[in-house]
Amino acid sequence: MQNIPDYIAQHKQRFLNELIALLKIPSISADPAFSKDVLNTAKAVKTALETAGCDLVEIHETAGYPIVYGEKIINTKLPTVLVYGHYDVQPPDPLDLWNSPPFEPVIQKTELHPEGAIFARGACDDKGQMYMHVKAMELMVNTHQLPCNVKFMVEGEEEVGSNNLAIYVAENKEKLANDIILISDTGMIANDVPSITTGLRGLSYVEVEVTGPNRDLHSGLYGGAVANPINILTKMIASLHDEDNHITVPGFYDKVEELSTEERAEMAKAPFSLAAYQKALDIEAVYGEKGYSTNERNSIRPTLDVNGIWGGYTGEGAKTVIASKAYAKISMRLVPNQDWEEITELFKTHFESIAPKGVTVRVTPHHGGQGYVTPIDTIGYKAASKAFETTFGKKPIPQRSGGSIPIVSLFEQELGSKTILMGFGLDSDAIHSPNEHFGVWNYLKGIETIPYFYQYFTEMNKG
């Protein structure tokens, strides 16, 4: 392909300005208070797709936030790439840990991003990575090098479970028909160690509520005589892991895929420094399931983590109260073959069964999704690998990710096509955390790499 670096160099500042404008809209899907902003972000994405050269762009209403669909069909005989991304973002709290306001993007140099990184909620996850595809398409269209058909599907509920996208996909199989799905919502190992995500973990997210007495009580008059919902909740949660940090929910591991010694040895080759890992997080030691390495614990092994807990008096000063209720949000990361709905049921049954008399327990399933694996012997993977090799100068490493994009396995099931996870972010970009950022170099590198995927994928389909 020609003129790609020139085009990027020429339009670099505009590419950045457009992304920054998008990042200024606080599209927090989890918080109803921001619904107007989420809707405005959908409109902004629609406009961006039109400007980039889509012939048709539609905003599809759903029971929740709308899905923006765009397409450019140049020849029905040519293959079709379906790009998926999301325009919603995670809540930014805790706000006090941000060095600059989450929705007032600033560009600053970091150790890993000497050319600067854009700091803002959504910079990497996923506005920045989604927008790379919009700009890559603009580039291919304006330089008359678009080799195949393109479809875009950008949703606004990824951070809250993509429930309505699932319905939309099931109802629009024909419209969404494609040969390969392309997603940039994952990361790579390092700027000089390109990698492609070949596996994702599934997810089961639940909320639990423990109720004791029918009202808050004075801890002096009732302390020691009634079940304290907070103490009980801590006992129940603590019992979910044994001393080796295995999860104790009966049946939890029954379908877990056990990797061969060879596969684990292969994985272990990925560059990793435990010292650097601990230093980056400022922890004295790692912690996890006995018998597995850190990289295995957060990729090929399932987990159970409390994402939030609350109950009783959490304000200033002291209050000697026994709360009537205590709550926790708990998520389980699942590996291929574990069915998230089955795991959710196993958890619910177990958690309710371990509640002592004197409290009542309610488990409310939140959302979830299946794990996913991309075979590396497919045309899609080979085209992506070659694209990375072209722009990075080295072959990317296939890598299992610990994260989840629940919708991916559903795409395969509903649309019958595989997904390529071309991520350009770094684990250190602090997605879902304060000071989320995305390297300017990574953003532009993505825009540069994506067109080659289109080219190689189209060529490989012919041959």
Added chain:
Amino acid sequence: MQNIPDYIAQHKQRFLNELIALLKIPSISADPAFSKDVLNTAKAVKTALETAGCDLVEIHETAGYPIVYGEKIINTKLPTVLVYGHYDVQPPDPLDLWNSPPFEPVIQKTELHPEGAIFARGACDDKGQMYMHVKAMELMVNTHQLPCNVKFMVEGEEEVGSNNLAIYVAENKEKLANDIILISDTGMIANDVPSITTGLRGLSYVEVEVTGPNRDLHSGLYGGAVANPINILTKMIASLHDEDNHITVPGFYDKVEELSTEERAEMAKAPFSLAAYQKALDIEAVYGEKGYSTNERNSIRPTLDVNGIWGGYTGEGAKTVIASKAYAKISMRLVPNQDWEEITELFKTHFESIAPKGVTVRVTPHHGGQGYVTPIDTIGYKAASKAFETTFGKKPIPQRSGGSIPIVSLFEQELGSKTILMGFGLDSDAIHSPNEHFGVWNYLKGIETIPYFYQYFTEMNKG
């Protein structure tokens, strides 16, 4: 004494109106946002003491909220009663569980209060019970029946640990010199089962903080590979009780007073219905230390309860985050002979020692106080018992309370005098809870009973 019922009948409405006016001021000492209101409440108490007939009333500034001191010395040869109470109240949250706004008092009938009860934060604890003493003094002065000297000491920091009162008492021993201390900040068994509190539990209140990674992390990328501060906190708290609900902090029970079989048998005589207790709290079963009855668990045995816990994402929807920090407020109720500072130290040492590698733990002592026991063979107890017998028509039962008034043991230590805990509230009055209330009958019964204590105590001192 004469005309007591007449005087009360004649001024009943005014007594209620004055208390209601006091209850309207949100004197929440734990929350700095209400400091103006707390200060205004002190002024209101000063005015009330002057109106009631004190010859001298002063507002003593402290490092925190002021102490209102009042006195009426009729004859230095006569005994002196020091009345202690507090004008600050607990935070009212959770607000949504109140049937009427906590600082807009309303009078409503209840099953236990057929003549109506005043619903408001502080109605019983302690504005209502403190104000009984102010009105009882007014009654004795206006009917020319005050038999001895009176001193009032009303503070505004009881709900946050009384730290400044301790200093004030130590510095004003002469001014506060007295023969007996009278406090109404406890309850009685029932309106037809009068009781006097002869024991109080001590208290140690701490806040704990568990820190893992230096920032919030994406639970997919890091889940299972690093210590999750919330999971760790639940494990640490859960480990503080064994399967018999004994507290596991080494040394915790070393000084606990073990009651004789006889004493326990005596205690067991107090009327108590487990079924009614469970029904009132809407719980299927009680829960507590093995080998002890419900009444023993919340009076003669020490306890450890989590009063509040928080960490991670607690907002709407779901956030797949591993929090950097998790927190809990923990209080321990102590029994006589347990030293609260020693227990606090034992807890701190133990809790820090059980933290696994990968997290750091900080324990911050909040406040505390010693337990207390009033011997029933003292003049003070006998005078109180006879006063109850006069107005209730039956001898009150001596009862150990599970609550704490840390300052009581300090009074004995600094002022060398015993304290009589004449409480007129009921356990069901929901102090520290939503819908706190105080029976109108109980309020007036207190005003009627208190003067007899003054009379009998003065007589018994002579003879």
